[in-house]
Amino acid sequence: xxxxxMWYLRVVWAHEFAEEPVESLSEVGGTGLGxxxxxxxxxxxxxxxxxxSRITGDEFEQVWRQALGGQ
Numbered sequence: 488x489x490x491x492x493m494w495y496l497r498v499v500w501a502h503e504f505a506e507e508p509v510e511s512l513s514e515v516g517g518t519g520l521g522x523x524x525x526x527x528x529x530x531x532x533x534x535x536x537x538x539x540s541r542i543t544g545d546e547f548e549q550v551w552r553q554a555l556g557g558q
Contacts, residue, residue, distance in 0.1 A: 492516055495547040496525065501536045512542070512550055 496513045515525050531539035 493544070495542045495544055496528075497540050497542045497546075498531060499538045501538075512547055514547065 493514055493516045496515050498511045498513075500507070500509055500511070502509070513525070528539045528541070531537050
């Protein structure tokens with residue numbers, strides 16, 4: 488498991504489902520705890536309604552802190 492680099496993923500999903508999220512952020516890699524492998528960004532972006540991009544660890548942490556109420 489050593490040598491596997493953690494990276495961060497932001498996916499925006501354009502839809503009209505009020506109960507579903509529009510944006511999803513994920514930590515990818517490192518632990519191998521995901522149920523399915525994350526496809527390449529190009530494959531995600533090829534799906535209509537999805538826009539995926541890498542973000543920095545700092546960007547991920549900023550959103551995480553906001554989700555926890557600004558802690």
